[in-house]
Amino acid sequence: MRTVRPKKNLGQHFLTDLNIANAIADTVDACPDIPILEVGPGMGVLTQYLVQKNRDVKVVEIDSESVNYLNEKYPDLRENIIEDDFLKMDLNTVFNGRKFVLTGNYPYDISSQIFFKMLDNKDLIPCCTGMIQREVAQRMASEPGTKAYGILSVLIQAWYDVEYLFTVDENVFNPPPKVKSAVIRITRNNVNDLGCDWHMFRRVVKAVFNQRRKMLRVSLKQLFDRMPDDSFFEQDIMTKRPEQLSIQQFVDLTNMVHEQMNRNINK
CATH class of the missing domain: 1.10.8.100 (rRNA adenine dimethylase, C-terminal domain)
Known part of the structure; x- marks a missing residue:
């Protein structure tokens, strides 16, 4: 089976370390019993562990080459492979209005946009996990009074609790990114009414x-x-x-x- 060529314009850096992939997959266990949506599965290094969770799993991938690869490698998943742009999708249609966990090895160049979309769909997404650029993860988890504290920190922490789980080195990717990555888990807090518009x-x-x-x-x-x-x-x-x-x-x-x-x- 031919492998997928990482595409720079899509920000693709394929994870090659299976132990890390398995550890990322296990982050969804904090929100059990609900479906899982993986963004940007690439060649399915994370997908292979998610499908073992005995839950509904769907993946959304914009790269047609990756979609073809996934269809061939995971024939049982074919009906649940969505070729689309996650940022443009109506997330209410993914699991017919059911809540779900969002996860993935997110492309660096759109990771902030992914989290803004999560905020727009916070009632659908009680839990979000995955791997992002370390700098973005630090901003999301930072506290007031720190240099990293900013827009992303405030908007996400208004509705979610953020956990910075672990750092991932550059050498476990193909191609290696120029920065370190980090795995995070975000879970909805108890706030239903922010107290302002x-x-x-x-x-x-x-x-x-x-x-x-x-x-x-x-x-x-x-x-x-x-x-x-x-x-x-x-x-x-x-x-x-x-x-x-x-x-x-x-x-x-x-x-x-x-x-x-x-x-x-x-x-």
Whole structure:
């Protein structure tokens, strides 16, 4: 059977270490009894262990060469091999509206987009595991006050608990990436109501971290069509920088901004 040629334009780095593949597959055991969707299976190094979990498993792959390989190597999986772009899929249709675990050896260049899509489908995805660039994993798991704490940290930790499980060296891939990788597990927390408007929360978080070296009283001004009174920016929280704020403080800040915008409209 011919192997698949890794394609640079798809960010393909095929894992070759079977022990690591098995360890990644075992991360889904934290969310038992629900189906599994693997993103970017490539030649199925992770898939071969996922199908042993005695659960429904589907894989989504955009590379037609990989799809052909998987169809040949895993004939029992053929009905569950989806040739599509994960970022464009309607995830409600994958398991007919059932919740599922998302996993994979995610392409580096779209890993953040994958997690943003997960957030958009958080009620469908109680658990997400897999391997990503170490730097991205560190950002996702970082705490307030750290250099890595940023947009991805806040938006994901608002709804999920993040575990940085282990680091993976470059030499277990074909071709080897230029950076180290890491395996993470993300599980839904107990938050059902964030306590603020989610869309406004995202706007606020992105706005202030896009100017992360500036105090909030400076970076928040870009959100307002009509500038608030000076008293709004004189509140104590406005002297902080975004990496100093906890999730709850971002919720409070969002409500402050939202309330001020409504006041401006009613003036």
